[in-house]
């Protein structure tokens with residue numbers, strides 16, 4: 001634990017400041033060097049990695065009780081022993097967590113909520129229980145693991161992501177919020193320690209698979225696809241009184257509650273835009289979003305010779321999870337195979353950023369840089385929580401985020417602490433804006 005915390009402490013202190021300067025100063029030097037308008041993929045996505053891949057591969061899954069976590073355990077269960085889980089964590093749900101630990105023979109678990117961890121400690125005799133956010137860090141740093149899957153929801157995923165990369169451990173990253181909030185820190189830490197970040201988000205997994213096959217300077221644009229969510233095509237007036245149930249009814253993907261609401265507002269695509277910018281070192285001007293309601297094409301890259309390459313498949317997160325956990329191998333995943341003739345049509349349209357303001361706000365926050373993406377993310381987490389709790393209407397989500405951003409402005413990120421402060425400030429402002437709206 002202490003080795004891990006010491007490394008993280010370095011990153012958080014002077015190391016982070018140094019790394020931050022590097023990120024702001026020369027982070028996109030590879031892009032400048034690339035020929036034409038293409039850019040070169042950064043080292044931290046593993047282009048030149050040899051992938052330390054012992055068998056069995058020792059895996060820690062953070063957020064194992066959630067949608068991604070459960071599907072990851074399904075992938076592990078089919079791996080024939082190639083993937084061995086050595087640590088599991090959850091936020092609150094210790095009952096599911098201890099059941100998973102028993103099923104997968106895991107003797108070490110962490111529960112972020114200290115009260116839930118105490119209850120787990122009374123009830124579970126199967127091994128060691130770590131408690132609180134520091135417990136999650138210890139789980140990462142003290143389990144002698146080869147790979148960490150971060151499937152935590154929200155900015156709570158940042159600290160364990162930093163701990164993972166600080167230890168030089170490869171990170172399979174579903175938790176997009178950690179790249180949104182601390183993209184420079186996370187990627188520069190990976191660069192400094194040589195750890196690889198393998199995306200689990202389906203669009204970024206698709207782009208990873210496409211980019212890995214291209215030479216430097218050949219890629220002109222990245223294209224992220226968006227389903228458009230359950231309210232695609234509606235006007236602002238038609239969104240005024242949509243319900244939580246309606247927003248949770250995603251047309252193509254089955255996911256956790258927070259990301260499902262993010263899909264309905266298009267904030268998910270906004271977060272993914274920022275995620276792609278950091279992950280692939282790509283300028284925002286070279287990342288497009290296209291609405292594709294069937295969710296069959298997950299990502300595309302446009303190349304300097306006029307060719308565009310696409311990644312296709314039925315929407316099932318076990319595909320990108322399996323890719324990330326088994327890389328550089330591919331293994332069988334029991335998903336329906338694609339039958340294009342049966343599908344018949346794939347359609348595309350531009351996103352409506354006037355009606356779905358969250359995508360516009362996220363792009364602007366990403367381009368503003370500094371604390372803006374952190375503020376955007378924190379305000380979104382507060383607003384989505386309030387919407388799910390029936391305390392904020394659907395359109396109030398974008399309004400609260402926009403007001404929070406304009407009240408707080410943009411500060412430079414000088415250190416890890418400035419992100420923590422910006423996150424706390426944004427949560428306080430957004431919470432008071434929610435209350436003001438509820439009282440009005």
Ligand code: NAD
Nearest residue numbers: 063065066067068090091112152153156174175176255256
């Ligand atoms: P979920 O809500 O289903 O699960 C979240 C997990 O995080 C749970 O295990 C929960 O116990 C844990 N958790 C919650 N708060 C925590 C905290 N404060 N500290 C530690 N652990 C905490 O979420 P999900 O849908 O599985 O999404 C997880 C992440 O993956 C999100 O960042 C999401 O954007 C991303 N993602 C999800 C999908 C999907 O299909 N579900 C697809 C792409 C990306």
Ligand code: MG
Nearest residue numbers: 201202203272
């Ligand atoms: Mg996605």
